[in-house]
Every structure is written in structure tokens, then in C-alpha cells.
Amino acid sequence: MLMDAEMAEIAKVFFQESREGLDVMESGLLSLGTNGGAESINTIFRAAHSIKGGAATFGFSEVAQFTHGVETLLDEMRNGVRPVTSQSIQTLLQACDCLREMITATESGQPLDQGRIASLNADLGHILGEASQAAPVAAPAQAPAAAGWRIRFDPVPDLLRVRNEPTRMFAELKRLGRLTAVADVSRIPLLEEIDPETCYLSWNIEMEGRIPREKLVEIFDWVDPNCGLEFIAMDCPGSGQTRPGESKADAPPAAESAHKAGTDSGSIRVATGKVDNIINLVGELLITQSMLCGFADGIDPSELDRLRQGLAQLARNTRELQECVMQIRMLPISFAFNRFPRIVHDLSRKLGKKVELKFTGEGTELDKTVLEKITDPLVHLVRNALDHGLETPERRAAAGKPETGTIELAAFHEGGNIIIEVRDDGAGLNKARILQKARERGLIDPTQELNDEQVDNLIFMPGFSTAEQVSDVSGRGVGMDVVRRNIHDLGGYVQITSREGEGSTIRIRLPLTLAILDGQLVRVGQETYIISLVAIVETIQIKPERLNTLVGRTEVFRLRDEVLPIVKLCDQFGIEPDSSRAQDGLLVVVEADGRRAGVLVDELLAQQQVVIKSLESNFKTVSGIAGATILGDGKVSLIIDVPELIRSAVGRGAGAVTARAA
């Protein structure tokens, strides 16, 4: 029983690591497509090899077998037997997808998609051709790391005709150290087709002993430079490769190593739950600390001075501790960005567009939860940029732009927020068409005048899509409003700016964390509520002459040239205010989704950072309330859900569509 549980635990690690391995393979394969480096192939190979080994250990034989096929092809690639073609990369990428599905299926105990596995196996077999018999030769690749050389010698067919004699070379080699040569006979044709003067063989040679590379090169000096020849030092796999026939392999893989340094930052795997517990405790500590401070302020004899000092120190320490703990949850945004090369690669192929994907600020950190929730919206935006934004190479050429378009993902900090931008240099938004479409669908009033920015942002309205043809990529009109809603749910904000013919920029602003909020404490009657500072535009005293009542019910306030609906918290939440007259209170002007409203409160209290606690964990979602927090006096205070509040205040009329979508 215990054993099973332990095995399951270890198997879980295997699944997790396999997925990471697949990610490594995928990004390696993609970079191979652009600037095939020997180090990439090795990295991919190693990842595949670990997955195979792990799968075999846990008895997932189907996964192991399938990976073996992949590994064979990779091995031949890295040994230079097999050229790296875009077709084989494509097949390997599909194999990665298939493996990912197999791992998921194995993990959840579901049956595997045998059809897909078989067809990919066939594809792999096709690429490997008859050379699949060469697999046993490849196996010693992982053999003991004794100092020595592995030489792959793949001569041109007329090797013998130009009077080169392989046996002599081998004899020479033998003098340098112990030699094991395995001939690859897969290319030998049927007897009646054999040309006795043609060399059909190739060799895998292993040399033991510390032999200077020059000596080896010397021996092969006389053979045709078109022969496939590769030296691999066995004690440090992957280094010291040369292929006279192909200078490509010599290119230093600088890009990869820089990339690796970015993702591999000496991390430990900690369950999120544990971190959350620490965060909760630190939050508690903060609350206790502020409670003690409040207490010390109350009593004031002079001997309490030292207590005060101690408390001040405690305050400093807790805050620092909290910052450190919060850091644990922070991850670089590259975790989200890393999946894009693959998506863009696949999609640009499908759409026949040329695109270069650029990243800046991949190291920018944000909360894990925010990161996880922002990834899908980002994928959507990038797909959109590629599908709708970028033009086909012909159109680009016609417009005098370079054929290859650019999509750029940028992340940086600004204030307490993180900004993520998705930029493309495509066609930009067609404002006239957007306006026409919005009017057709009744999303805006036909007579309404909008400025350019407002027109651009219409694309975030529910039910809006201008794609002439609905493709399976995008264009069903369910995209952008969902993107906007997801971002809003995270307490963020999205905006698009676009110039026709020059491209569009979508700018997303997100809070760094969902755990802490800068709040304004407000009092209504006996209750204290918290309004997020980000949502507050200003706070004003109410002049009675600027107050009007529409249809005897809805109270509005004229603020400069704007008419604000007034939300009475006391009515909304059913509490007894100091005074029922609006002019006795303060009006907190809040904004969300580009709409404003005035929230009527009795008094403004302190501004402070609050630790957000969920109401759902023990209770449920309450309309109008975004969460709760615990104040310095130990009491629970509720955080107001500003977008929801505005929706309920102005939810009728023009805003009804949005309210329904939410």
C-alpha cells in the first residue's frame, strides 16, 4: 500500500519532468529550424533519452518504445548521418505533441491514441528509411564515458575509386589506441545491383585512449572533403564536433547557451500550497504587528518607549520578510513566452506568412497565479496578431514592407504593475470597418461619435469579429471580449492602439500579485470597506446643486462635463448610513471597464496595503464583493468589487451587453 503510494509519488515527478523535457525538446527543435547548432541536437537528444529511460523504469513501455524511435532519429541527426530537414523537424515536433498526450493519458490512466502513435511511428520510420537497422549501432552512444573518441565516418560512394582504402585508415587508427569499428551495412543493395567499385558502407568507430584530435584528423586528411566525418570526444559529449562537409555545425551556439541561462536559474520545486501557507502566516504576522502597534499607541507612559522601538523593528522585519516570501511566488514571464515560438512556427506555416518573433524583458517577474492566468489570453492575442494583423508576404511586399513581419512580446515594470505588450507591424486595424461592423451589430448607437482610440477598443466588445472568413484560428468573435474579461478578473486592464498600415500594439497592465492590494479604507455607517486604489480616480465633496435625480430614482452627479451615476453603498449593501442624504457624504469616483461611477461613503479612512483573503474558500462568491482582508484590529473587512458595482449601477442601457457576458 505504502509502496504504491510512494511509487505514485515518484511517477508524478516523472510525469512532471517528462513534460519539462518535452518543452526543452520543443524549444530545441524550433531553434534547430532557424540556426541548427550541434548543442541543440544534443540537448534534444538528452531530453528524449531521459524520458525514454524514465518511462522504461516505470513500465510505461509504450511511451518508452515510441520515444526510442524519436531518439534513434535524433541520434542519427547528431551523428550527422541524417540531415536536419524541416520535414524531420516537423515530424519530431508532432512526436513531442503525441508524447505529451501519451504522458497525460498514462498519468490519468486513459487509453492511448493508438492510431496517432502508429501514424507517427510510420512517419518516423519513413524518415529513418531502411536505416532503422542502424539503431543498435547508435546505442553505444550512451556507453561509458571513457576518455576517447567516437568517430562517425560516412564516406562518399566513390571512396574506393579515388584510391582510398578504409582498411588502411583503420589500421592507422588502431596504432593510436583500442579501436572498435561497427560497419553500417544498411545501404548495401541487392546482389545483382552491387557495383563492386562503390562504397556502400559507413562506420561508427570508437577509439579508447587520450588521443590528440590532430592525429585523428591527419589520418582522414586524404579522404574526400564531401565525406561525412565527425569526431566526438567521449568524455564530454557534444563538444568538438566537426563535419568538413557542412560548416553549419561549426557555428557557435551562443544563442542557446544564453537562453539556457535564462530558464535554468537553480530552482527548487515547492508545492504551491506550502508557499501559500507561509504567505498566510506572514500576512498574519503583519496583522499581529499592526495590532501591537495600535495597542502601544493607546497606552503612553514613557517606559513604553522601548516597546515602541521594538515594535518599529518588528514592523521593518515583517515587511522585509513578507517581501522575500512574496518573491517565492514570482516567476519570470519567460515561462509564458516560451510556448510562443512553437505556436508561431505552426501557425505561420499554416497561414503561409513569414514572421519573426521577438521577445524583450523575458526576465520580468510576476506572480505565478497571474502568470498562469495570463498565458491563455496572450496566446489568443498572438494568434490574432498573426492571423489578422500580419499580411501575407505578397501584400507586405506590395505595401513596401519587408516580407517577414515582426511580432514582438515585451514585458516591463511600471509603477506597481507589470506591462505586457504584444506588438505587430502588420496592417493595423481598419477603423472604418470596425465602426461599420459595430453599428451593424448594434454594439454602438448609429449616431455616436467616437475618437480613434475608442474605435480601436471596440474590438473588445462581446460578439465582435471583423474577420471576413471564420478560420479555425480566430474570427468567431468570442476572442477579444474573453481576453478582456480574463484580464479584468486579474485586476488588470487592456488597451489597443493601432495605426493603419503600420501595425497594432496591445498593452496589458496587470498587478504584480493577486495576494496584496493597495487599498483605500472607507467607512459607511458602522462598516469599513476597502476600495482598490487603482480603481479610484478622485474623491470629491458633493455640492447639492450638482446633484440631480433622473426619473425620480437614479441619482446622478455632474462632475465637470461628465454625468456620474451615484452608487449608494448603504442601499447596495443594506446598511444604516450616517445620513441618507447624498450631500452629507463623500463621493469616491471609481473607474472600471472605461466607465465611471461615484460611490457614496461616509468617511475616508487610512490607505494601506492589505492581504487579500478569499471569501470563496469557506463561503462563496458574493456579488459586489471581491474578497476580504483582516485589518490591524483583527476584524475582517470586505473589499469592494468595483467593476461589478459599476455594472450594477449603469448595467442598464449601453452597458447591458457587457453585463450579460460576465
Place this chain on the structure above:
Amino acid sequence: MSTVKAQASADQAGAEGSEQYLTFMLAGEEYGVDILRVQEIKGWDKVTRIPNTPPYVLGVINLRGAVVPIIDLRRRFGLEMIDFGPTTVVIVVRVAGEREERTVGVVVDAVSEVYDVGAADTKLPPDVCGSVDTVFVKALATVGEKMLILLDMDRLIGNSIIDQPAPGAAAA
């Protein structure tokens, strides 16, 4: 807590079907909850009201950093309301939630005893429609001369939280 728990589970394993119940008073009747569900018992303290919730949800409290809702059982059962006195307590229970366990406090008149209740001592509640929330009653148990009403806390709390006013609570 832990010793009670250990004992309770030992009893469960030993005398077949015997379970321990914590009982409390509510309007003169004695109710029982499975002791394994009880996390703690605390005195009544002020709560923070939550808007847009049924009246029997009094509000939330801070229980060592967790925000815990408090439900008034008198109001929940549509009983006559009384002022909270010195014996008024909050029994904090853990119940099954939609995804995870929920911690919820229920306000009762007073705590009473801990009883061992064997399976032989219990019988199903009579099917009295309308007047009592019999769906929340797991069984009736006889201990000595007394009758205990054993509550199904999962159902009671789950039902209270998802806003389904039970027949008896409609008047409240």
C-alpha cells in the same frame, strides 16, 4: 482535539457503529454533530456583515487568518430569535465543500455533552413534512431518557451556503 479524535476513531473501529457526538442546545432541544467534524468551540464575538446574503448568515470572522462565515442556527431553522447570552457559543465545524473542505461556524444557545451513540440507538427521523428541516436530520438517537437530533452538517451547511431556503427557514 487530537486525543478526542484518536479515541473516537478507536471507538468506531471497536464497538461497531458507535460514534461520538458533541451535543448542543437550541430552543430547548438537544442536537448532536459528529465530533470528528468539530474543529473548535469559541465564544460569540462580533462579525463583519456580508451584504447580499440570507439573514441567517450573520457575517464572517477572522479565525487565525482564515475568513470564516458564521451561521445562526436559530434563524436557519426559523426558530424564535433570542439575544445572545453568556452561554452562546460558536461551534466551528469542517464540512465538505464544492472543491475543498470548508470551515464554518454555527451559533448555538449552549454546548452540552459528548455522547457515544451506537447504531442500535438511532432511528431514522419520522417523515414530518413542512414544519421541520428533516432533510438536515441524519437520525434520532436515544441516550438514556433523552432524545438527540443528529444533524447532517454537510447537507445543512452546503444547503445554507448555496442559498436554498429550506421550508422551515422561509419564515425567517
